[in-house]
Amino acid sequence: MVSTNEFELKIGIIGGTGLNNVNFLQDSHEIEIDTIFGAPSDKLLCGKINNVECVLLSRHDKNHLTGPSNVNYRANLLALKKAGCQILLVTTACGSLNENYKPGDLAILDDFIDRTYKREQSFFDGSKVEFAKICHIPMYPAFNNEMRQVIIDECKKMAIGFHEKSTMVTIEGPRFSSRAESKMFQQWGGHTINMTTCPEVVLAKELGMPYASIGIVTDYDCWRDNVDDTEHVDVASVLKTFKETLHKVTNLVYEVVPRLAQIDWQPILDKHSKMVENNYFRLILIIFAWMYIDEPKIFLVLFIFQISLDFFDGYFAKKLNQISAFGAWIDVVLDNMSRGILWVHVWRFGYIISVIEWLSFSFTQKNGARWKETFDRAPFLVKKLFQNNFRNPLGITAISAGLQGLPIWLYFVLNYGSSASGIYFYLIRSILAYCVIGRIICLCVELWVIFKNLEILLDEDSKST
Numbered sequence: 001m002v003s004t005n006e007f008e009l010k011i012g013i014i015g016g017t018g019l020n021n022v023n024f025l026q027d028s029h030e031i032e033i034d035t036i037f038g039a040p041s042d043k044l045l046c047g048k049i050n051n052v053e054c055v056l057l058s059r060h061d062k063n064h065l066t067g068p069s070n071v072n073y074r075a076n077l078l079a080l081k082k083a084g085c086q087i088l089l090v091t092t093a094c095g096s097l098n099e100n101y102k103p104g105d106l107a108i109l110d111d112f113i114d115r116t117y118k119r120e121q122s123f124f125d126g127s128k129v130e131f132a133k134i135c136h137i138p139m140y141p142a143f144n145n146e147m148r149q150v151i152i153d154e155c156k157k158m159a160i161g162f163h164e165k166s167t168m169v170t171i172e173g174p175r176f177s178s179r180a181e182s183k184m185f186q187q188w189g190g191h192t193i194n195m196t197t198c199p200e201v202v203l204a205k206e207l208g209m210p211y212a213s214i215g216i217v218t219d220y221d222c223w224r225d226n227v228d229d230t231e232h233v234d235v236a237s238v239l240k241t242f243k244e245t246l247h248k249v250t251n252l253v254y255e256v257v258p259r260l261a262q263i264d265w266q267p268i269l270d271k272h273s274k275m276v277e278n279n280y281f282r283l284i285l286i287i288f289a290w291m292y293i294d295e296p297k298i299f300l301v302l303f304i305f306q307i308s309l310d311f312f313d314g315y316f317a318k319k320l321n322q323i324s325a326f327g328a329w330i331d332v333v334l335d336n337m338s339r340g341i342l343w344v345h346v347w348r349f350g351y352i353i354s355v356i357e358w359l360s361f362s363f364t365q366k367n368g369a370r371w372k373e374t375f376d377r378a379p380f381l382v383k384k385l386f387q388n389n390f391r392n393p394l395g396i397t398a399i400s401a402g403l404q405g406l407p408i409w410l411y412f413v414l415n416y417g418s419s420a421s422g423i424y425f426y427l428i429r430s431i432l433a434y435c436v437i438g439r440i441i442c443l444c445v446e447l448w449v450i451f452k453n454l455e456i457l458l459d460e461d462s463k464s465t
C-alpha cells in the first residue's frame, strides 16, 4: 500500500533534455490533455513506479523540437495538475559554474537566479477568470524541502556523486552563455546553469504543487581558463555526458518515488482545503444575512462581515500561497449569490441584473481555447476594464462601485437615505450616480461577453450540422 491516510499520491515527472523519449514507467498508457493556457509539450504518459502512480511529461516533447523559450510551461504544469498530480519531480541537464560540480554529478536545486526575459512567469496575468487575482508569490523556499531531503538521502544510499545544494542560473537561451556572462554568474553565487528552471519552479509554487529538481551536470559551461577550447559547452558534450549519466538518474527516480509516497502529504497540501472551509463560513453568513434582510442593522453587519472575509481570505490566500482555481471559482459564486439576494430585494426587476451576472459568469467559466480568442479580439472598453486585473480607474468604477457597491448603496439608501438632508442628501446622490455609471459599464461588458459567446456557440452548432 503506497498511500498514507487514504491519500493516493500521484507524482508528475517532467523529463528534461536526454529524458525526452525515455519511458521508465510500468503499465503505461498515453493521455492527451488540453488546458486553458493551451496544449502541453506532449502527450502525458501515465503509469507506475513501484506501485506509485506517476505521470511523465517530456519538457521539450519526445523529439526535442520545442526550445526552452517556446516550452508552454503554464500548460505543462496545468496539464499535470489536471491529470491528478499533486507534486512534481523534474530533471534538468545543466552546466557547472563551480569546479567542485563535475560533469556526471547530480545537483539538488535549492535556489535560482532568473535571467529569462521572454516567458510567461505567472498564471495570474489577468487573462483568465480562474486566475483572476494578482499573485505575489513568495519564493523562499523555492524547492520543496521534504522532497529534496528524500532525494539527498537516496543519493547518499546509492553513493552517487551529488551536491546537496545548488543555485541554478536560468538563462533565456537558446544560445549558451558568453565567457563574460559565465564568469559573472559565478560571481553572483550560481553553482549550475540551465535554460528551464524558470519559470517552471515559479508556476509550480503558484499552483501549490511541491516541486523538486534533480540537476544533471553535463559540462563546465565556458568559464574555465587554461583548458582546451573543445572542453567548453556544446550540445554534443551535453548529450554525451547525459547518456553516460542516464542510468544514475533513472535508478535514483526509481528509489525516490516510493519514498515520496511514504510522506504524509495531506497536511502539506491541506492549505487548499482550509480556504474551502473559510468559504463555507462565508456561505453561512450570506444565508443569515438573507434571513435578516428586513432588519437593516443586522443585515449590514452580516453582509459587510462576509465581504471583509472575502477580502482578507483573498489577501491571506495569496500571502500564504493558498491560491487555487477552485478558490477563485467559489469566490465568484458567493459574490454572485450575495449580490443576487440584494438586487432582488432592492429593485422589482433586480433579478434581471442577477441573471445577467450569472450568465456572463457561466460563459467566462468555459475552458475551451476559443474563450481566449474572445478576449484577444475584445473591444477597447473590455480590454481596458481587465487591464492590470481591474486595478485601473475604469476597473475600479465598474467592479468596486458598480458591481459590488451599487446594490449595497441602494439597500442603504432604501433604509436610511430618505431621511438625509442638506449636504448628506447630495453626497448620497453623488455616490449613487457614480455607482450607477460603474454598473452601466459592467453591463456593457457583461452583455458583450454573453453575446460574443452565444455567437461562438451558434457558430459551433452550425459547423457540426
Ligand SMILES: CSC[C@H]1O[C@H](OP(=O)(O)O)[C@H](O)[C@@H]1O
Pocket: 015, 016, 017, 018, 059, 060, 068, 091, 092, 093, 094, 173, 194, 195, 196, 197, 235, 238
Ligand atoms: C540541449 S542543451 C541545453 C538544454 O538542456 C537543458 O534542458 P532541460 O533543462 O530541459 O534538461 C537546458 O535547460 C537547455 O534547455
Ligand SMILES: Nc1ncnc2[nH]cnc12
Pocket: 093, 094, 095, 096, 171, 176, 177, 193, 194, 195, 218, 219, 220, 221, 222, 233, 238
Ligand atoms: N552550460 C549550459 N548552459 C545552459 N544550459 C545548459 N544545459 C546544459 N548545459 C548548459
